Amino acid sequence: MHPRLKEILAHKRSEVENLRRRGLPADGRKGSSPVRDFKKAISARDRIGLIGEIKFASPSVGVIRKRTDPCAIGRMYEENGVSAISLLTDRRFFGGDLNDLPRLKVAVSVPLLRKDFIVDEIQVRESFLYGADAILLIARILSKEELKELIAVSNAFGLTPLTEIHDRDDLEKAVDCGAEMIGINNRDLDTFEVSLQTTLDLAPLIPKECIKVSESGISGKEEIGLLRSVGMQAVLVGTSIMKSEGMMTQLRELACACNQAGERDDRS
Numbered sequence: 001m002h003p004r005l006k007e008i009l010a011h012k013r014s015e016v017e018n019l020r021r022r023g024l025p026a027d028g029r030k031g032s033s034p035v036r037d038f039k040k041a042i043s044a045r046d047r048i049g050l051i052g053e054i055k056f057a058s059p060s061v062g063v064i065r066k067r068t069d070p071c072a073i074g075r076m077y078e079e080n081g082v083s084a085i086s087l088l089t090d091r092r093f094f095g096g097d098l099n100d101l102p103r104l105k106v107a108v109s110v111p112l113l114r115k116d117f118i119v120d121e122i123q124v125r126e127s128f129l130y131g132a133d134a135i136l137l138i139a140r141i142l143s144k145e146e147l148k149e150l151i152a153v154s155n156a157f158g159l160t161p162l163t164e165i166h167d168r169d170d171l172e173k174a175v176d177c178g179a180e181m182i183g184i185n186n187r188d189l190d191t192f193e194v195s196l197q198t199t200l201d202l203a204p205l206i207p208k209e210c211i212k213v214s215e216s217g218i219s220g221k222e223e224i225g226l227l228r229s230v231g232m233q234a235v236l237v238g239t240s241i242m243k244s245e246g247m248m249t250q251l252r253e254l255a256c257a258c259n260q261a262g263e264r265d266d267r268s
Helices: 003-022 038-042 070-079 100-107 121-129 144-156 168-176 197-205 221-229 247-267
Strands: 049-054 084-088 112-115 134-138 160-165 181-185 211-215 234-237
Touching: 003 121, 038 049, 038 084, 038 160, 038 211, 049 070, 049 247, 070 084, 070 100, 070 247, 084 100, 100 112, 121 134, 121 144, 134 144, 144 160, 144 168, 160 168, 168 181, 168 197, 181 197, 197 211, 221 247
Parallel strands: 049 084, 049 234, 084 112, 112 134, 134 160, 160 181, 181 211, 211 234
Antiparallel strands: none
16 A cells, blocks of 8 residues: 555544544534435436546645635536536545535535545545535455445445445455445556556456446546446546646537447447
């Protein structure tokens, strides 16, 4: 495991302890907004689901984009064809803010994925209360017992768990724990290197009944077409959009590529 990831996880567990001491909001789900169907949104038969990510920084890249209003970005994402939005909520390492989540939920109508380092049940409940429709669970950082429990808790709250893997061991763990939606992270968490070959190698091994998502290293139509050819039903794209000077143009090109990939499948 990369030293920076160890640092992130140590800090995250400290945050969890503080959250337990502080307690969760007592006023219920913020805005009383119902849970939106993330699974349905990203797995339409006639297109590849495009999950647009709002991410201002990362440990591997540094500052990606100067922080601006996530709600304005979210509205632009929705207007230009995303199926769902992923929001980084880690403040220290990714420049995120959990308080953006309920605001974004009001600003857009597509489902929201809370992307963070979820290591404890209380974070799942927190995600629900702040308006998430789905959460990311990283198989690499969780034991089999922890992952199984967090998937079960997510389902109990009506949230869709996207279980992230990077190799065969992660995949076996995810399947054994009952994951129904699997995201292949093309970024190696040990080295931070990115390769789409990860998806190409792992895609055939994922059970057919699982929804398959490819994450990281995706920036254009060629990659989307390649990923669709190995059975990916959705892609998660963040850095290439957020660092683009023409975000709207980049979004439209990605959305068009996702639609065209679905049309090719219908004709085949």
